[in-house]
Amino acid sequence: MPGEAVTVQLGHYAGCVGAHWWGLQAAALLRPDAAELRSSALLRAGRDARTPRTPRLVALELKGGVGALGPGGTAGEPGAPATWDGDVADYRESSGGGSAPRAGGDSTENAPSEGKGGSSASVPGAAPARDGPVRLWSDYLNVRLHPKSLYVIPQYMHDGECGVLEAFGQGERLLQDPGCLEELEDRLHFYVEECDYLQGFQVLCDLHDGFSGVGAKVTELLYDEYSGKGILTWGLTPLASPGDHRKDVCRLLNTVLGTVHLARHSSLLCPLSLSGTLGIKPQPPVTFPYIDYDASLNYHSSAILAAALDTLTAPYRLRAAPGSMAHLAESLHFSGRKVVAAWASLPFPVRCGLALPDILGARGQDVPWEPLSSCRDPKLGRCFAQSVVLRGIREESGGSSRPGQPPASPLHACGVEETLQRYLHGAFPGAFSTCYVLEQPCPTLPPFPQFFSPLLSGRGFLLDKPPARSSAAVESVPVLAALQSAPVLHQLLWGLRRDARRLNTRRWASFFAAGVEQDDFQEALEELGTLAQCYQNGFRDEDDADSD
Numbered sequence: 001m002p003g004e005a006v007t008v009q010l011g012h013y014a015g016c017v018g019a020h021w022w023g024l025q026a027a028a029l030l031r032p033d034a035a036e037l038r039s040s041a042l043l044r045a046g047r048d049a050r051t052p053r054t055p056r057l058v059a060l061e062l063k064g065g066v067g068a069l070g071p072g073g074t075a076g077e078p079g080a081p082a083t084w085d086g087d088v089a090d091y092r093e094s095s096g097g098g099s100a101p102r103a104g105g106d107s108t109e110n111a112p113s114e115g116k117g118g119s120s121a122s123v124p125g126a127a128p129a130r131d132g133p134v135r136l137w138s139d140y141l142n143v144r145l146h147p148k149s150l151y152v153i154p155q156y157m158h159d160g161e162c163g164v165l166e167a168f169g170q171g172e173r174l175l176q177d178p179g180c181l182e183e184l185e186d187r188l189h190f191y192v193e194e195c196d197y198l199q200g201f202q203v204l205c206d207l208h209d210g211f212s213g214v215g216a217k218v219t220e221l222l223y224d225e226y227s228g229k230g231i232l233t234w235g236l237t238p239l240a241s242p243g244d245h246r247k248d249v250c251r252l253l254n255t256v257l258g259t260v261h262l263a264r265h266s267s268l269l270c271p272l273s274l275s276g277t278l279g280i281k282p283q284p285p286v287t288f289p290y291i292d293y294d295a296s297l298n299y300h301s302s303a304i305l306a307a308a309l310d311t312l313t314a315p316y317r318l319r320a321a322p323g324s325m326a327h328l329a330e331s332l333h334f335s336g337r338k339v340v341a342a343w344a345s346l347p348f349p350v351r352c353g354l355a356l357p358d359i360l361g362a363r364g365q366d367v368p369w370e371p372l373s374s375c376r377d378p379k380l381g382r383c384f385a386q387s388v389v390l391r392g393i394r395e396e397s398g399g400s401s402r403p404g405q406p407p408a409s410p411l412h413a414c415g416v417e418e419t420l421q422r423y424l425h426g427a428f429p430g431a432f433s434t435c436y437v438l439e440q441p442c443p444t445l446p447p448f449p450q451f452f453s454p455l456l457s458g459r460g461f462l463l464d465k466p467p468a469r470s471s472a473a474v475e476s477v478p479v480l481a482a483l484q485s486a487p488v489l490h491q492l493l494w495g496l497r498r499d500a501r502r503l504n505t506r507r508w509a510s511f512f513a514a515g516v517e518q519d520d521f522q523e524a525l526e527e528l529g530t531l532a533q534c535y536q537n538g539f540r541d542e543d544d545a546d547s548d
Contacts, residue, residue: 002324003197009059011206015137020306027443065158067138140447169515171213200230200325207235212258219265230325233266237273267329290453308344311481343369347477357411385432392441392478441476493532
C-alpha cells in the first residue's frame with residue numbers, strides 16, 4: 001500500500017492553488033462516496049475523531065502574503081472545526097445590468113479583488129472572503145494548518161515596488177541562508193518522521209518569480225536527502241499583467257531557469273497555467289465551454305488548476321488498486337522526458353441519457369480537453385505516454401442500448417473504464433496509456449467560485465436549456481484530466497529557449513547580479529534544448545522550423 005505524501009508549497013500563486021486544493025480535500029471528506037480516495041495520503045489524522053485533519057504541508061510565503069493566518073500558520077485555536085465560516089453571496093445579473101447579491105448574501109463591497117489596483121466590483125460567481133475582499137490565498141483557505149506548516153520568509157515582501165523576490169538568483173540564495181534552510185529542514189523532518197511509509201513529495205512552485213530559485217534548491221535538497229522517493233513538481237504561473245516588458249523578461253528568465261533546475265531533480269515536472277504561453281509573446285488565456293471565469297483573478301484561475309490537480313493526482317491516492325508517485329512518474333518519463341503537459345475537460349460535458357462513447361466522439365478529431373500547460377492544442381495520435389483520470393461518471397454511463405437492440409458501436413457494449421481505455425488506444429495509437437475511473441466527482445461548493453454556466457445542474461451535468469428559475473449552486477462536477485508526455489512539449493520547451501536566446505542579456509544585468517552567472521545561464525539554455533529534443537523522437541512537426 002503506497003503511503004503518505006508531503007506537500008511543499010512555494011510562492012503566493014502556489015498558495016492560491018493550494019488553498020483551493022485543501023478545500024477540495026475537506027469537502028471530499030463530507031461526501032458519502034469519498035471512500036475511493038485515501039484522505040490519509042495528503043492529510044494528517046487528528047488527535048481524536050473531533051479534531052479536524054490538517055494538510056501534511058510545508059508552505060513558504062513572503063511577508064504580507066499570509067493575511068489573517070499570521071506567521072504561525074493558524075487562524076484560531078487548535079482543534080477548532082475546519083469549516084467555511086464566511087458569508088456566501090450568489091451574484092446574479094439584475095434587470096438593470098448590474099450584479100446584485102441574493103438575500104442573505106454580502107454586499108458588493110465584499111466581492112473579490114486581488115493585488116494592488118484590483119477592482120472591488122462584484123465578480124459573477126464569486127464567494128466573498130470572511131472579512132473583506134479576496135486579496136490573498138488565506139482569505140479563502142477553509143482548513144486549519146498545523147503550526148509547523150507555514151514559514152514566512154522575512155527578507156522579502158509579497159507586494160510592493162521594492163524588497164520583492166523577483167529573480168531566480170535571489171531564491172537560490174535564500175536557501176543558502178542557514179536560518180532559512182534550518183527552518184525548512186525542521187518542518188520537513190517533522191512530517192516525514194510521523195509518516196508510516198513516505199511515498200514522496202508534491203512540490204507546488206511558482207515558476208514566474210524568484211520562488212523558481214527556491215524550488216530549484218528545495219527539489220535538490222529532497223533529491224539528496226530522500227533518495228528513491230518520488231518528487232512530483234507542479235510549476236505554477238498566473239496570467240501575466242499586460243504592458244510591463246521588464247516583468248515579462250524576468251518571468252521568462254525565471255521560467256527558463258526554473259524549468260531546467262526543477263526537471264533536473266524531480267521525478268516529473270508539469271507546468272500548470274491558464275496563460276496561453278510561457279514565452280515572451282502574449283497569448284489569450286485558456287477558455288472553457290461551461291466556465292465563465294476572470295483569468296486575471298488568482299482566486300478564479302487557481303480554482304480551475306486545483307480541480308485539475310485534485311484529479312491528476314488520484315492515481316497515487318486510490319484506495320483500491322493503488323499506485324504510487326514513483327510508479328506514475330516511471331510510466332511517463334522514460335527516454336529522458338521528465339516534463340509532462342496537463343489537460344482537462346472541466347466540467348466534462350455529461351448530458352443525461354447520453355453514453356460515454358457519444359460524448360467522446362462528439363469532438364471528432366479534436367482532443368477532448370483543454371490545455372493547462374500553455375501548450376498549443378495537439379493532434380490526436382501525437383503522444384508517447386499518458387495517464388488519464390475520469391471522475392464523476394457512473395458505470396451505467398459507459399454504453400447504452402435498448403433491450404433487444406444491438407449496441408450502436410463496440411464501445412457502447414463496454415463499461416466506463418473499458419470505453420475510455422479503448423478510446424485512448426484508438427485516438428493515440430502506440431502510446432502507453434493508463435486510465436482510471438472514479439464515481440466520486442470533484443466537489444465545487446464555496447469557497448470554490450461559482451463561475452459555472454447556467455446550463456449545468458447542481459451535480460454538474462448538462463441541461464438542455466437553462467432553468468426558468470435560478471438554480472442552486474453547482475455542488476460537484478465531472479472531470480476528465482490527463483498528464484501526457486507528448487511531442488507538443490517540444491514546441492513549449494524549444495520556444496522558451498528561443499525567446500531567451502533572443503534577449504540581449506547585458507541589458508538585464510540586475511537580474512543576473514542577483515546570483516546567476518552568464519555561463520550558468522548559457523548552460524541552462526543548452527540543457528533546455530537537449531530536453532526539448534527528447535520530445536521530437538519518432539515525430540516530425542512540419543510547423544516547427546526553429547529546431548533546424
